[in-house]
Amino acid sequence: MEDFTPVSGLAGGMLIGLATALLMLFNGRIAGISGIVGGLLGRKASEVGWRAMFAAGLLLGALAYVLAVGGTFSVKVEASLPVMVAAGLLVGLGTRLGSGCTSGHGVSGIARLSRRSIVATLVFMGAAALTVFVVGLVG
Amino acid sequence: MRTGVLRLGVALLSGALFGLGLAVSGMANPAKVIGFLDVAGDWDPTLAFVMGGAILVAGPAYHLIFRRRQRPVLAGDFELPAKKDVDVRLIGGSALFGVGWGLSGFCPGPAVVALVPALASGIVPVFAFVVAMVAGMAIYERIF
Numbered sequence: 001m002e003d004f005t006p007v008s009g010l011a012g013g014m015l016i017g018l019a020t021a022l023l024m025l026f027n028g029r030i031a032g033i034s035g036i037v038g039g040l041l042g043r044k045a046s047e048v049g050w051r052a053m054f055a056a057g058l059l060l061g062a063l064a065y066v067l068a069v070g071g072t073f074s075v076k077v078e079a080s081l082p083v084m085v086a087a088g089l090l091v092g093l094g095t096r097l098g099s100g101c102t103s104g105h106g107v108s109g110i111a112r113l114s115r116r117s118i119v120a121t122l123v124f125m126g127a128a129a130l131t132v133f134v135v136g137l138v139g
Numbered sequence: 140m141r142t143g144v145l146r147l148g149v150a151l152l153s154g155a156l157f158g159l160g161l162a163v164s165g166m167a168n169p170a171k172v173i174g175f176l177d178v179a180g181d182w183d184p185t186l187a188f189v190m191g192g193a194i195l196v197a198g199p200a201y202h203l204i205f206r207r208r209q210r211p212v213l214a215g216d217f218e219l220p221a222k223k224d225v226d227v228r229l230i231g232g233s234a235l236f237g238v239g240w241g242l243s244g245f246c247p248g249p250a251v252v253a254l255v256p257a258l259a260s261g262i263v264p265v266f267a268f269v270v271a272m273v274a275g276m277a278i279y280e281r282i283f
Contacts, residue, residue, distance in 0.1 A: 010188045013189035013195075014160070016196075055154060061157060061160070093278055096279035102246040103247070
């Protein structure tokens with residue numbers, strides 16, 4: 001548990017909660033990243049304006065952090081390039097098929113006590129933990 | 140017109156706070172997320188604190204918003220999912236997502252946010268993941 005960082009975790013989480021609350025109060029929309037990014041794609045793309053602004057905001061927020069602390073934040077990828085490509089495909093397809101990801105189901109959905117979101121969160125967390133366990137056995 | 144511009148401004152601000160929150164929380168680092176998912180190994184509970192902190196704010200805020208307001212400040216309606224039943228798509232999609240999340244340590248938000256440090260230091264797998272993720276979403280649009 002040497003890497004456990006509860007204070008920055010809680011603080012970052014509360015910022016995410018604030019962002020989620022603001023988007024609902026003012027725009028009436030769920031801050032779900034897979035829905036926002038996915039909604040920009042395809043012929044059925046809709047409400048492209050705010051979705052593009054939100055996505056740009058994600059990058060700006062990260063950039064603001066980098067500028068504020070005067071250094072980058074750590075991104076350590078352990079999987080190989082082909083595994084990352086396969087994982088990206090699964091995450092893209094899976095989140096759209098399942099109508100949400102960690103933000104839309106895990107935060108917004110649980111915050112409004114949606115049964116579908118609670119089930120989805122349990123399923124993707126369980127599948128992810130099982131995958132990490134199996135990778136640990138194989139690798 | 141003016142309301143439309145304000146809506147875009149709120150979306151930008153909300154996205155920026157969300158991105159900042161992900162950076163602060165450490166969740167843009169796949170190694171840290173895998174540390175949470177690795178319950179049988181050297182477990183790092185941080186992700187639970189991130190989700191907990193987010194729900195701690197968003198839960199009561201949602202409750203107040205839906206109780207006090209008929210409509211959002213800048214829009215005509217609250218757009219909430221109409222579906223109530225747990226179906227095969229929800230379970231299957233979430234399971235596929237979970238496998239991808241476990242393999243990489245990335246879910247959609249953190250992957251986008253990680254593009255910023257990846258751009259600075261040239262971490263190719265981050266770009267590869269995001270391109271593949273967008274392709275996966277586009278495949279969904281083609282098929283479903």
